Amino acid sequence: MDRLRQRADFLAVANGTRANSAAFVVQRRARDDDGPIRIGFTVSKKNGTATERNRIRRRLRELVKRLDVISMRPHHDYVLVGRRAALTRDFATMLDDLRSALHRLDRQPTKHPN
Numbered sequence: 001m002d003r004l005r006q007r008a009d010f011l012a013v014a015n016g017t018r019a020n021s022a023a024f025v026v027q028r029r030a031r032d033d034d035g036p037i038r039i040g041f042t043v044s045k046k047n048g049t050a051t052e053r054n055r056i057r058r059r060l061r062e063l064v065k066r067l068d069v070i071s072m073r074p075h076h077d078y079v080l081v082g083r084r085a086a087l088t089r090d091f092a093t094m095l096d097d098l099r100s101a102l103h104r105l106d107r108q109p110t111k112h113p114n
Contacts, residue, residue, distance in 0.1 A: 001064075012077070023089045035075065052087060060080045067095065071098075072102060
């Protein structure tokens with residue numbers, strides 16, 4: 001799994017499918033290449049101070065580390081957009097929320113890049 005780092009990649013994923021959860025939003029976009037799964041994390045300034053945003057981001061990264069890779073589709077980009085509830089939500093519940101969100105994304109039709 002690789003990380004998304006460029007703004008253009010984040011913007012491209014934002015046009016894909018999405019699934020909401022209490023602590024985060026998962027966005028997904030299919031790619032045409034044969035590269036690995038790529039994941040990005042973002043938390044907007046409205047979610048608190050820099051320390052709180054960094055804590056949300058760290059919790060989201062840990063969720064993805066503990067998630068089985070089978071839940072994610074190859075040749076796709078994913079972005080987790082953190083919400084303030086990620087600070088106080090139980091970690092095990094957030095892991096279940098992520099699995100559920102990925103399952104819901106699999107049931108939605110995939111938007112392919114033009």
